Amino acid sequence: MDNRITRRRRRELVVGAVLLVALILLPLPIGDVYTRNLIIISILFAGLAQAWNILGGYCGQISLGHSLYFGIGGYVSTLLFVQAGVPPLIGMFAGGLVGGLVALLVGWPCFRLSGHYYAIATVVVAEIGYLLFLNWDFVGGAMGVYIPFKGDSWLALQFRTQKLPYHYVVLAFAAATWLAAWCIEGSRWGFSWRAVKDDVVAARSLGVRVFPSKMAAAAISGFFTGMGGAIYAQYVGYIDPDSTMSGQLAILIALPAVLGGVGTLWGPFLGAAVLTPLSELSRSYLGGSGRGVDLMIYGLVIVVVALARPAGLLSLFGLRRRAKGAPDGSPA
């Protein structure tokens, strides 16, 4: 039994490495800026969805407020760069740390709630953050902050025309989230978290410390989400509350994980590979005139996938295997 799990986990690592190499090579033959941008955004959201998955999937806490950590991570690295000259390559770790810290602060009151009560509380907390940033002059208020261009540099993560460096930055980010999820799956923490997700009372009776488990998951999840926000801000060269802290964004972060397959290694990535291009393409081809067709398609896809594939798109591939002690893997 144990041997089989080790073998499976090793195979996942190999598949991950192959995918990583493929994604390293992917942009090389593509010269088109639009397509490269699409790939970068998709990989970024794959990483963000994986970060969400760590709390929402493995630990079962459905957060609809991850935009808060994303935005705060972005603001921290941006302000450190603009106000103090700290290079974003370092600043993004600071953004991640603050994001994780804020996730702990949010978790402290909210983790007493469960189910829908928790989900709504996270929406509200994120909205408070959004409104405060909107009215806070130091961070530029509703106008936001422009990041001045200081020449091509890896340290500053700034490139005037090239997209390729950003591709590798988001790829490294997504790979890090995947590796974190992989480590969690095999660790004692991962088992505790899944126990918390499946049955809090049973978990507690087995000696799982429920509250610290949720807090640990939130901190890791918040860290990566904040880091993603920092990378995003640097990529677009601009940050404001509407683009980085809105409730809409919180959904965009959670959806790939939910529709791809929650609590799985590959679900968030699959979800992002399908949903992000879908939303970007339909927006640029159908949403230009504000006609709303893109939203209709997006909403319809969410409803259909959620009802037809409750275990996520991943279940289409029969990749879901019975994880030890978790009641999943049933052929959906």
Added chain:
Amino acid sequence: MTAIILQVVIGGLLMGLIYALVAAGLSLIFGLMDIVNFAHGELMMLAMFAAFVLWQYAGLDPLMMLPVVALLLFGLGVLIYRGLIARALSVSFNRGMVQIFVTFGLAIFIRGAAQFVFGGEFKSINTGWLAGRTAQIGGVYLPLPQVAASLVCLVAFAGLLAISRTEFGRALEATREDRDAVALIGIDRDRIFALGWGLGAATVGVAGVMLAGFYYVAPNVGANFALIAYVTVALGGFGSLLGALVAGVLIGEVEAVTAALLEPSLKQVSVFGIYMVVLMFRPRGLFGKL
């Protein structure tokens, strides 16, 4: 001075009653079957557009179309239950998330559809029996559309209370208490759920029509009201009608006072702040049953 204070307090009350009625529909559905309808704000928005269309093309006053729109929304609620929610309830894996995201997807779809049909710009109903009129009593200005909206909200609450005393209301209550046991005493659970959704949607429909009398109509108008409704419901206690009423008025007052004393753009921050505080000391809300 007294007039200013009264003006603020009454302004808060008038808005608070609308919040209360929007929340009542949400609370009803949540209490009944433990589902949060994330498309609740979009149902309200549809009711507002229905009122707008009836006003623009048929020349009907918002007050006259109240029953029509309420009936339309009732049908829509039943339809949503039969078409989507009943399916979401029968899912065996990952049910909690499926329920959340089905209504979320529906919300995005409805918003897109409204944008497709009506365009994104703001519209308003600016003629009618009450439109733009104010009464003045002792130095306090009372915008008549809002006064009418508040009265209708109170009537709607009385109606909901009356319904809860009927046979159907008792069946609702019994289904809420134990959704499996009710089958034993001959209550068709599925039918009760469908009617519950209809009633919840009709309730928010009434709120939407009255709101349309003095508020802008646009595809994204629902999002903000829905957020306040979630807070109202959580504050008042999930499933409690009285809780929704008290919490709605409380939120209206907090908003009005914050806007008057501090900064209008921060009015919601204080509302959400109070919600967080209540959450910490009384997670089930003011009137919530455990």
